[in-house]
Amino acid sequence: MTGTPYVKNGDDLTAQDVYGIWRIRDIVFAVEQQCDEPDVDGLDLISTTTHLWFADDLGPTSYLRTYVGADGVRKVGRVATRREHRGRGLSSALLRAVHERWGDEEIRLGAQAYLEQWYASFGYERCGENFMEAGILHVPMRRVGTAG
Template sequence: MDPTFVAGDRLSAADVYAVWQVRDLVFAVEQRCDEPDVDGLDLLAGTTHGWFADDAGLSSYLRTFVATDGIRRIGRVCTRRDARGRGLSGRLITAVHDRWGDDELRLGAQAYLEQWYAGFGYTRCGDPYVEAGIDHVPMRRPGTS
């Protein structure tokens, strides 16, 4: 099964609801993030949402977009608790690499996931920081071209 990818300006109302539902479950409920999730990027044409879904809704999700500095960012990577351990997030990261891996990619990893992202070729590229009350590290993966 391949992941679904949809541009932000092509999301249906049901898609938006499903995206925000899985992000709310993981980030707000489980991780108790202390900042709003909705940041004005989700519905932009240059934002792409990727996910796997099952009968219970989106099971794993991420978002990618090109930032104002011209570098593609990956974020909001999450998997529903009951769908963890199946490698879904890794498959989403790999699918992003398949689509955009010729270019440099960056992300802000939750600090405890630094080694997991390192397994995909990401290295720390700055000082640790706190976002939404959670320790993060900036990471980059050079392009393959």
């Protein structure tokens, strides 16, 4: 059972929220995956970025953020789950929460290549050529909105 995720816009985050979010992303992206680009990109604290996460006493256990890019299309990114919480469906639950809120819109993401089929199971399709980001091979993907 995953429960209800925390959902906060960037301008509503507390210092403790920001610390926890940056901590999980640091552990997963910088330490485990050895990403070679900075994680903090100026998007986290703005009002149009929404952060979703589950947490325990040590902070976020699984996390993602979503925002509308300069192109007007919703993006999902920074999906991260602490190692000891993987395999419990937490990231899936967060992605479903995004679809519940914004599923009528097109949603795009840059999936790490090894996760292409996982994202495809949620209705995402490849929409371009592979690319390198932070030293990791990614696949551009999109999910067509249900509005029409």
